Amino acid sequence: MSDDRYGPWLDHDALNRALLARQHLVPRRPADAGPTGSDASAGVVAEVGHLVGLQSQVPSSPYPGLWSRLPGFTTDDLGARLLDRSVVRIATLRGTVHLVTADDAFELAAHARPALAAYLRAKNQHGDALRHVDLDELEQVAADLLAEPLTSVALGRRLAERWPEVDPKHLAYGARCLLPLVQVPPRGLWGANGPGTTTTWTTAHAWLGGPTHRSADELDAVATASDPDAVLAARVRLVRRYLAAFGPVTVADVQRWSGLTRLRPAVEALRPELVTFTGPGRPATARPGASRPGPGSTAAGSTGAPRGVELFDRPDAPRPPGDEPVPVVLAADFDNLVLSHDDRTRVLGGVAVKQVVSINGQVAATVLVDGRVAGTWTWTLDARADEAAARVEVRPLLPAGTEADGAGSGAVPVGAAHPAARLADPEIRDEVVARAEDWLRVAAPGARPSVVVHA
Incomplete structure (x- = not known):
């Protein structure tokens, strides 16, 4: 049982649905x-x-x-x-x-x-x-x-x-x-x-x-x-806007997004107009041979209730239920959706950051199924032929260190089908194809579209 020392408990599913709503992706x-x-x-x-x-x-x-x-x-x-x-x-x-x-x-x-x-x-x-x-x-x-x-x-x-x-x-x-x-x-x-x-x-x-x-x-x-007062006032304005588009969040989250340090005073200045929640801490990597940490775990091999972290939010911001159905999303490359939190589990699930962000800082375009990263997508245009052709390719992205059996980690319960495995579901595949074809109509109007969803 998780604690609620800072307010009501919000799990990764609730944080995911809040983020998608704030990002206007639902x-x-x-x-x-x-x-x-x-x-x-x-x-x-x-x-x-x-x-x-x-x-x-x-x-x-x-x-x-x-x-x-x-x-x-x-x-x-x-x-x-x-x-x-x-x-x-x-x-x-x-x-x-x-x-x-x-x-x-x-x-x-x-x-x-x-x-x-x-x-x-x-x-x-x-x-x-x-x-x-x-x-x-x-x-x-x-x-x-x-x-x-x-x-x-x-x-x-x-x-x-x-x-x-x-x-x-x-x-x-x-x-x-x-x-x-x-x-x-x-x-x-x-x-x-x-x-x-x-x-x-x-x-x-x-x-x-x-x-x-x-x-x-x-x-x-x-x-x-x-001028410290002017700096603090500007930071307060910045944090308030970040909460509207990315909340609920920790102080570490807003610092990661903004690249600024020592933002605690700005958050504290806002506290009277905010609400607080208790959220899961950053998942830890399990030791070799140890069982995978479940949702909310904060230390590999820890025992007892997971220790929660304090989350801040605007009281009027949307926080849909964690089980609310959401559509398939094709998010852009370098999208702040996957970059703007210190703990990115709410959207990456069991996928490691390094699977989405390359060693030289390139950030892949991602496919979200049930709100979590299920794969990456790329698109190309071949205008050399008599008839221009535009193509989207979707590739599944399983959690780091897992076999291709759909087992999850982090915020995805052990034994549950990972979002990547659901790309094989005909209904999900059709939804991915429909979104990809819509993008190609926007990106390359008049070109012959094709979409490939790799197994």
Whole structure:
């Protein structure tokens, strides 16, 4: 029997259903549903804002990410918003390029700037190269140069006119750490390639005209960590939004997602407006020869009741029952759904993180069955033939260290069929194929679609 020291107990199933609901990956009630069809373009900005951005180091990733959440989405819906500058691609949390709303671009980038600036003064290849460069001056010179868009190579060469003894690539990298820089279209438009699509930067101020929802002084205080009160207030706002899209969560979860440390004070400042629950701790890897830990286990070989962890949430946020039926989901590559918690068991189940995230940081597109990762999917387009052909391939993903017998681990009870095994179920397979064919209609309209679900 699990404890409830922090409030009612939420198991991995309940956390899974809450996450899918917050991520808009399950059908919403009519009152909550966003725009569809011709109105889906207007819904892009609202969805990007709700999700606090989508990872976009691969420019195409937000397209399937939004398709999976917005009924009726087309690639032009996002392309139009990039062109009218209501969303932008910019380095924000964890220094990673995200697709964010224009309103969020300045504040989210400000959160990341102190760590990025510190990196430029640490012992690494960039810090060593820039050790004699005045970073304040580098920031100002780069801001002036980037009033007009420049590629990284062109920016580095122009900066080297001021610091000729420094390799241009390090100067350009330093500028990207110190300034909120937008990657301008056509980079990021669906299908864009060839001349003109090289990564090209300009400042968020030049592209967007400046922040409208916060004062420049307030954002500068966050970016330079010069005013503890302003930093705390900004962190409180960030945590509140994270809870809406990813809760219920631990403090460690929000730190993992944001890349920020020492977020406990921000969570505590919010406590009066939050509710708390008791949740399962991170599953441990069983010792050789030991039985697998069950749901909620916190230590291999531990005895007695599992020790719970404190989960925080907004009182008005959806928390569906853990047994509520959910549809098959095809989640995008680099989707924050699988990346944004310290304990990712709620969506990975018994699948190890390293099975989804490669050693060089590539994050696979995943197939969810009953809310858990069952496999990965890829898509390709062959336009060389007389008739263009588009193809999706789905491959099952069993838990690490298991035989192909469907046995689960972690949050999946021992002996139960793992979601990967259910891909062989004709009804599940048909649902996967239908979703994949819908994606191909969006990604490659007019191409001949085919879907292969591997055994």
